[in-house]
Amino acid sequence: MIETEGLVHRYGGVTALDGVDLAIEDGEFVVLAGANGSGKTTLVRHWNGLLDPDEGTVRVNGTRVAEDRVVARTAVGMVFQEPRDGFVAATIGADVAFGPENLGLPRDEIAERVADALDAVNLDGRGGERIDALSGGERERVAIAGALAMHPDHLVLDEPFTGLDAPARASVLERLRSLHAAGTGVVVVTHDLRDVLAAADRLVVLNDGAIVVDDAPETAVEQLAGLPVDRPC
Numbered sequence: 001m002i003e004t005e006g007l008v009h010r011y012g013g014v015t016a017l018d019g020v021d022l023a024i025e026d027g028e029f030v031v032l033a034g035a036n037g038s039g040k041t042t043l044v045r046h047w048n049g050l051l052d053p054d055e056g057t058v059r060v061n062g063t064r065v066a067e068d069r070v071v072a073r074t075a076v077g078m079v080f081q082e083p084r085d086g087f088v089a090a091t092i093g094a095d096v097a098f099g100p101e102n103l104g105l106p107r108d109e110i111a112e113r114v115a116d117a118l119d120a121v122n123l124d125g126r127g128g129e130r131i132d133a134l135s136g137g138e139r140e141r142v143a144i145a146g147a148l149a150m151h152p153d154h155l156v157l158d159e160p161f162t163g164l165d166a167p168a169r170a171s172v173l174e175r176l177r178s179l180h181a182a183g184t185g186v187v188v189v190t191h192d193l194r195d196v197l198a199a200a201d202r203l204v205v206l207n208d209g210a211i212v213v214d215d216a217p218e219t220a221v222e223q224l225a226g227l228p229v230d231r232p233c
């Protein structure tokens with residue numbers, strides 16, 4: 001579970017988060033939406049200790065992130081914007097193995113985690129392929145597999161559809177749906193609600209660093225009037 005209480009984050013004179021209270025249960029599929037600059041990326045970076053609160057607290061599975069980042073980083077898997085630029089290895093399998101290797105796990109367990117993660121994103125048997133030969137959608141799926149190999153409770157994806165064409169977008173969304181069905185919590189950060197909302201349990205909208213909508217998708221869409229969010233078509 002991720003619990004954010006009274007979270008304030010300032011970059012110099014800019015208040016990016018202005019008292020955010022948000023709890024995300026294990027297994028929930030949450031869409032976190034809002035215009036550019038509304039604070040979405042800042043919020044999710046707090047969930048695995050990449051930023052420190054100016055005020056308020058963030059807890060993951062009951063432990064304060066500021067006190068123990070390892071708990072947060074194990075429980076919350078992050079796929080950042082443009083993961084296509086962030087690969088650490090040349091091949092799919094080596095990249096996905098990187099995180100489990102850093103945990104110091106035995107070889108057999110690393111191999112099993114890599115195989116399971118590739119299977120979950122429909123890239124099974126392709127571990128030996130070079131990442132630079134993949135399409136954008138396939139690279140996104142490699143990035144998701146890399147996060148999954150850490151066995152997170154929550155998978156958080158920041159703008160996972162940016163730059164993807166419609167079939168690649170549909171494929172990534174389908175993978176997220178099946179991960180959710182298998183019990184992994186999913187948080188998708190986006191300013192574009194189109195097809196993703198139908199997969200979600202809950203829609204949270206940030207505006208100027210504050211939560212302005214937090215509801216089931218069907219009720220939440222009625223509250224979007226006047227907010228700078230692309231509504232689902």
Ligand SMILES: Nc1ncnc2c1ncn2[C@@H]1O[C@H](COP(=O)(O)OP(=O)(O)OP(=O)(O)O)[C@@H](O)[C@H]1O
Nearest residue numbers: 011014016034035036037038039040041042043191
């Ligand atoms: N490193 C930084 N230094 C200074 N200001 C920042 C920094 N990162 C973000 N900001 C500012 O904080 C506010 C929130 O930014 P944030 O990136 O969290 O929003 P966002 O909703 O994720 O936007 P986007 O969709 O453009 O990524 C914005 O006003 C932004 O300009």
